[in-house]
Amino acid sequence: MTDFIVLLGWLGIYTPVALGALGSAIGVAIAGQAAIGAMLETEAGYGRFVGAAAIPSSNVIYGIVVMFALQRTVTADNGGALFAIGGLLGLALLYIGVWQGRALASAIAASKNKSEIFGLAMAPAAIVEGFAVFAFVFALVLAGGIG
Amino acid sequence: MIWADQPYVMLVASLPAIRFLSEKEPPINRARLMERLKYLPPADQETLRQLTEIVSWRFIDVTEDDAAFLERAEALLARISSPTLAAALRERLEMRTVVAALRRRHAGENPPEPGVRWGFGPHVERIRAGWSLPDFGVGTFYRWLPAAKEALEAGDAAKLERLLLETAWNQQARHAERHAFDFETVALYMVRWSMADRWARYDADEAEVRFRELLDAALADAPDIPEVA
Numbered sequence: 001m002t003d004f005i006v007l008l009g010w011l012g013i014y015t016p017v018a019l020g021a022l023g024s025a026i027g028v029a030i031a032g033q034a035a036i037g038a039m040l041e042t043e044a045g046y047g048r049f050v051g052a053a054a055i056p057s058s059n060v061i062y063g064i065v066v067m068f069a070l071q072r073t074v075t076a077d078n079g080g081a082l083f084a085i086g087g088l089l090g091l092a093l094l095y096i097g098v099w100q101g102r103a104l105a106s107a108i109a110a111s112k113n114k115s116e117i118f119g120l121a122m123a124p125a126a127i128v129e130g131f132a133v134f135a136f137v138f139a140l141v142l143a144g145g146i147g
Numbered sequence: 148m149i150w151a152d153q154p155y156v157m158l159v160a161s162l163p164a165i166r167f168l169s170e171k172e173p174p175i176n177r178a179r180l181m182e183r184l185k186y187l188p189p190a191d192q193e194t195l196r197q198l199t200e201i202v203s204w205r206f207i208d209v210t211e212d213d214a215a216f217l218e219r220a221e222a223l224l225a226r227i228s229s230p231t232l233a234a235a236l237r238e239r240l241e242m243r244t245v246v247a248a249l250r251r252r253h254a255g256e257n258p259p260e261p262g263v264r265w266g267f268g269p270h271v272e273r274i275r276a277g278w279s280l281p282d283f284g285v286g287t288f289y290r291w292l293p294a295a296k297e298a299l300e301a302g303d304a305a306k307l308e309r310l311l312l313e314t315a316w317n318q319q320a321r322h323a324e325r326h327a328f329d330f331e332t333v334a335l336y337m338v339r340w341s342m343a344d345r346w347a348r349y350d351a352d353e354a355e356v357r358f359r360e361l362l363d364a365a366l367a368d369a370p371d372i373p374e375v376a
Contacts, residue, residue: 030156034328037160040183041175105328109160 002076009079012086013070016139019090020063023097027056030101031108038112045115049108055125056100059093062136069143081146085139092135100128156328158186162336165343167316168309173343180340184333191330197223198232198334202239203341214264231331235322235338241268242315245289248274253299308349312342 035049042049066089070082107121161183163174175183184192200207201220220240227233244266258278259265266274270285277284286292291314298307316339323335 030328033157034160037157037162040161041163102328105156105160112160113164 005076005079006074007079008083009074010082012079012081012083013067013074015083015086015090016063016066016070016093017060017090018063020060020093020097023094024056024058024060025097026094027059027097027099027101027104028053030098031056031104034105034108038108042112045118048118049112052104052108052122052125055104055129056097058129059097059100059132062132063090063093066136066139066143069140070146072146078146081142085142085146089135089139093132096128096132096135100125100132103128154186154188155330155333158183159328159332159336162333165336165339167339167343168313168346172347173340175340177344180337184337187330187333191333194227194330195334195337197226198236199337199341201236202338204345213266217264217267220267229331229334231322231325232334235319235335237268238318238322239315239338241270242289242311242318244268244271245274245283245285245292246295246311248278248283249292249296249299252278305349308346312346316342 031053032050035046035053038049039046066086070086072078074082103125104122107118107125111118111121162180165174184195187195201223207216220236224233224236227236247266258275261275265271270283270288273285274283281296282289282292291310294310295307298304298310319335319338319342323332323339326332326335
């Protein structure tokens with residue numbers, strides 16, 4: 001049983017990076033495809049489309065930071081806590097990355113027709129980013145309390 | 148899978164918005180649109196081709212028998228796996244049925260014989276039975292019907308065309324609202340593009356007729372020009 005809990009602890013440490021990377025990859029890929037599509041129909045402003053498509057990259061960065069915060073000697077006492085914090089943060093980062101990508105794809109698709117709404121169209125993706133920050137900050141807070 | 152529909156993202160993002168009736172031409176021409184649609188998987192391209200052949204007047208053979216056309220439409224409906232596209236197609240075919248009934252009655256035709264396949268939808272028999280009623284007894288199902296009848300009887304072809312396209316456009320837009328980056332979005336875009344294209348061409352045809360009328364009027368008083376031997 002102890003070995004199993006230790007295994008869970010290690011999973012918890014690495015999950016934020018793994019799932020954060022998945023979320024970022026999928027989110028950037030979705031928004032990136034929209035950016036490429038928009039470039040076919042516009043004559044300028046390519047850079048901002050590509051820049052917007054890169055926004056979901058932050059999820060893997062949050063995951064890496066939390067991984068360092070969780071990294072310690074894994075024991076039967078702290079394995080459960082590491083798994084719970086890391087696992088749930090990883091799931092949150094995965095889901096946030098995917099949906100942030102979709103929000104960005106919509107923003108890019110809409111603003112190619114009406115460039116003046118570009119900033120406002122980014123708002124939903126920015127708000128989603130805010131939720132990722134909440135999950136990230138409170139994971140750090142809780143990580144500080146693990147023995 | 149939550150990301151399984153992503154091949155459509157690039158295609159949808161590359162399609163310019165169509166503002167119906169506010170633009171003289173569709174914002175993307177046929178050649179460029181067809182080029183973009185090549186990004187679709189082959190199976191989707193085939194479904195889109197079949198859908199367009201049923202929906203777009205450009206591909207409809209007016210000499211084709213009603214029963215044969217309905218058979219093709221029903222075969223396509225059976226193949227379409229998307230409930231949204233099936234609902235949109237049904238709605239379009241029902242609308243065509245009602246308009247066909249209006250035009251046939253206006254032309255002095257009698258109601259179709261019982262048992263003859265001439266229309267699509269749940270109200271076909273009711274329309275046939277209510278042939279002498281102003282709204283065929285189906286006005287509550289098709290709110291646009293009284294206005295269409297009025298325009299047809301007034302001989303205002305442009306108003307009728309605009310009303311029908313606008314109604315069909317709103318129907319398609321309602322279905323499209325539920326989709327963002329998937330095949331349904333592309334297919335419904337294609338349907339709306341066909342309508343915008345038809346409206347643009349309709350105006351062009353009308354302009355040509357008007358131009359000929361003006362030309363004939365101007366030449367009526369002109370002296371005859373002797374033909375070159």
